[in-house]
Amino acid sequence: MKCSEIFEYLEKWAPEEIAWQNDNVGLQVGSDSRDLKNIIICLDVDMNVIEQAIKKKCNLIISHHPLLFHKLRRIDIGRDKNSMVVEKLIKNNITLYSAHTNLDFAKDGVSFELAKKLKLQNIKFLTSLSSNQFKLSVFVPEKYLQAVTDAIFNSGGGEIGEYSHCSFRTKGEGTFFGSVKSKPALGKKQRDEKVEEIKLEVLVSSWNLKNVISAMLKAHPYEEPAYDIYPLVNSDVNTGAGAIGELETSMNVRNFLAYVADRLNAENFRFTKGRNVKIKKVAVCGGSGSDMLNSAIKENADAFITADVKYHTFQDASGKILLIDAGHYETEIHSLNEVEKRLKDFIGKKTNIKVFKYNGSTNPILFYNKKNKEM
Numbered sequence: 001m002k003c004s005e006i007f008e009y010l011e012k013w014a015p016e017e018i019a020w021q022n023d024n025v026g027l028q029v030g031s032d033s034r035d036l037k038n039i040i041i042c043l044d045v046d047m048n049v050i051e052q053a054i055k056k057k058c059n060l061i062i063s064h065h066p067l068l069f070h071k072l073r074r075i076d077i078g079r080d081k082n083s084m085v086v087e088k089l090i091k092n093n094i095t096l097y098s099a100h101t102n103l104d105f106a107k108d109g110v111s112f113e114l115a116k117k118l119k120l121q122n123i124k125f126l127t128s129l130s131s132n133q134f135k136l137s138v139f140v141p142e143k144y145l146q147a148v149t150d151a152i153f154n155s156g157g158g159e160i161g162e163y164s165h166c167s168f169r170t171k172g173e174g175t176f177f178g179s180v181k182s183k184p185a186l187g188k189k190q191r192d193e194k195v196e197e198i199k200l201e202v203l204v205s206s207w208n209l210k211n212v213i214s215a216m217l218k219a220h221p222y223e224e225p226a227y228d229i230y231p232l233v234n235s236d237v238n239t240g241a242g243a244i245g246e247l248e249t250s251m252n253v254r255n256f257l258a259y260v261a262d263r264l265n266a267e268n269f270r271f272t273k274g275r276n277v278k279i280k281k282v283a284v285c286g287g288s289g290s291d292m293l294n295s296a297i298k299e300n301a302d303a304f305i306t307a308d309v310k311y312h313t314f315q316d317a318s319g320k321i322l323l324i325d326a327g328h329y330e331t332e333i334h335s336l337n338e339v340e341k342r343l344k345d346f347i348g349k350k351t352n353i354k355v356f357k358y359n360g361s362t363n364p365i366l367f368y369n370k371k372n373k374e375m
Helices: 003-013 047-055 081-091 110-117 142-154 206-219 253-263 290-298 311-317 328-332 335-347
Strands: 026-029 039-042 060-063 095-098 121-130 133-141 168-177 192-205 227-232 235-252 270-272 278-288 303-307 322-325 355-357
Touching: 003 060, 003 095, 003 335, 026 081, 039 047, 039 335, 047 060, 047 081, 110 121, 110 235, 110 278, 110 328, 110 335, 121 278, 121 290, 133 142, 133 206, 142 192, 142 206, 192 206, 206 227, 235 253, 235 290, 253 278, 253 322, 270 311, 278 290, 278 328, 290 303, 290 311, 303 328, 311 322, 335 355
Parallel strands: 039 060, 039 355, 060 095, 278 303, 303 322
Antiparallel strands: 026 095, 121 235, 133 192, 133 227, 168 192, 235 278, 270 322
16 A cells, blocks of 8 residues: 555645645655555654554554645755754655644534533534535436436545535436537537437536546547536535534533543633533634634623633633644644544554554643742
8 A cells, every 4th residue: 555545635635725725735755656654643753653653563654744835945954953953854755744724624624622521512614615526517328328417426426415426417408410520429410400418417516526537537428528518606514614513511611621521631721701600512623713603602602712812812712612732733633533544444453553532642742830939
């Protein structure tokens, strides 16, 4: 198995195209053509992660945060930390791949896993992404309909939420007059022809569009198939930011705060009081998601859990919603569980390839306790 097979599998779940436009996701260092040995997954990449990868004979590291987020202007191995990490990866023939905001925006990605960690029910995106879908309409003779639809579905077309193979079909009549150079699949050239056809309509995500069209054209019997592509502004139920769900039973604020600390293994966190004495509906966004505060309020959430919240954002939330800054690391680390599970399912038991989670912490934040003066 090659590293590229892992990348392709992950990108069907979290396509690079849904990442924030200024993000740097995908291959960071190394080669995707390497034969895969073992995999280690982590939130951040540092020397300790690489040492553990070497010890466990891993030649692929999958991180959430990109090592190379900004453009490298120089490789300064003597002074620059990232340059030293790159050098160690290259010297040990280790490939590094990162799934960052594309994993944030994917279903069952970072925010969904945070919601699951809190045991929320009826989880959905807090806000859905939009304008990343197209409608493909193609006209097909009924005899070839199955072959064309199979080609479209197998290339990723026709997916809506938890449903696949979605389409709409309308019967009609097509006409054509072929030139002397034409080679019609049905009827004869240089003659007015009428053909019973099906108008097939499917929804296609932008990142699948090229492959879907290519597969459709290959399966279509016509020399010049007629088809239309319509850009849509619909909300995409398959991609979005944040998540929202409900606790099985409501809690008072004090118990809910204790519950969050316990479930997220948070040493401490900041919060501001909301409007309700009972917490039932909870919105979350792993990592820096405070810009989604108004979305959480609009959805009538009793609480919103995220990280990296500024002072004035707490002011904006006060008296409206229980806003909790539970920490960047603490709200994102749980997403590795789903990555690990999916990779193990994909690799299966037919190979000797193993998947490990980094068993240390890459959290750069420490806590000072004034009472006992311990860190």
